Amino acid sequence: MKDNHKIAVIIPALNEERSIGKVIGEIPAWVDEIVVVDNGSSDRTMEIARAAGARALQEPERGYGAACLTGIAALRAPDIVVFLDGDYSDYPEEMAALVQPIIEDQADMVIGSRVLGKAERGALSPQQAFGNWLACRLMRLFWGVRYTDLGPFRAIRYSTLQSLEMRDRNYGWTVEMQIKAAQRGVGSREVPVRYRRRIGKSKVSGTLRGVISAGAKILFVIFLSAWEGRFRENNLLRNAGINETSTPPLTLHRIKRVSTCKKE
Numbered sequence: 001m002k003d004n005h006k007i008a009v010i011i012p013a014l015n016e017e018r019s020i021g022k023v024i025g026e027i028p029a030w031v032d033e034i035v036v037v038d039n040g041s042s043d044r045t046m047e048i049a050r051a052a053g054a055r056a057l058q059e060p061e062r063g064y065g066a067a068c069l070t071g072i073a074a075l076r077a078p079d080i081v082v083f084l085d086g087d088y089s090d091y092p093e094e095m096a097a098l099v100q101p102i103i104e105d106q107a108d109m110v111i112g113s114r115v116l117g118k119a120e121r122g123a124l125s126p127q128q129a130f131g132n133w134l135a136c137r138l139m140r141l142f143w144g145v146r147y148t149d150l151g152p153f154r155a156i157r158y159s160t161l162q163s164l165e166m167r168d169r170n171y172g173w174t175v176e177m178q179i180k181a182a183q184r185g186v187g188s189r190e191v192p193v194r195y196r197r198r199i200g201k202s203k204v205s206g207t208l209r210g211v212i213s214a215g216a217k218i219l220f221v222i223f224l225s226a227w228e229g230r231f232r233e234n235n236l237l238r239n240a241g242i243n244e245t246s247t248p249p250l251t252l253h254r255i256k257r258v259s260t261c262k263k264e
């Protein structure tokens, strides 16, 4: 418990036997529940996670998002959920900075930004840095939100997380959460976090296949969400009796006014 808030941590882990014990060991003592979701590791990740005091679950389907969804389904009604990678790239002891704004009702979602914080040389590959930058520019263009990173180390109020109805089962997980938060007006902020070179073998950013698949999926989620949003907005306008072809580009702001008008 932290200031009367029950805190849960979800760690997706695939073959992280060398790091998982260190990650769990450095999680602050006020965390109530640690759930490690294993994606079919062939090493001792599960055993080590259990020995370190976490609940270790199996998700047979590969994918970061699939692991996160399994973790969420297993939670015991926390107030705040923190996502953390199992490769020791993040600094678990920085968790207080992520949950405090939620506890103080200043935000419902807090993203740890490795761009605002200090990333050790080589911890973020150039492709990863560029991909994050591009994704953030596109989110700003489509939804007017200013993020600097798609960092995996993040905290969100449990009720907000449930309302987002997360679906992505692999690399689109982080961007989906940020887009949905923007679309639904979730109060969010970023805090600087440090980032270091991972322990163990890279699965995404250090492999060509991982970089291409992750990059393509992230862009796909952004453009699909933008297209679906535009479609929804046009329907809203049509219902309100406004012809979308004669109107300037849409903003969320205008949609809100349109729906209010309709009610009156």
Ligand SMILES: Nc1nc2c(ncn2[C@@H]2O[C@H](COP(=O)(O)OP(=O)(O)OP(=O)(O)O)[C@@H](O)[C@H]2O)c(=O)[nH]1
Binding pocket: 011, 012, 013, 014, 015, 016, 038, 039, 061, 062, 063, 064, 067, 084, 085, 086, 087, 089, 198, 201, 202, 203, 204, 205, 206
């Ligand atoms: N790639 C991948 N990672 C998974 C999966 N399930 C869980 N993970 C974990 O998700 C976290 C993030 O994956 P990483 O491999 O660290 O990805 P990354 O940080 O983008 O890039 P690298 O650290 O360079 O590999 C780690 O804790 C992985 O062990 C899965 O099915 N695929």
Ligand SMILES: [Mg+2]
Binding pocket: 085, 087, 089, 198
């Ligand atoms: Mg990593």
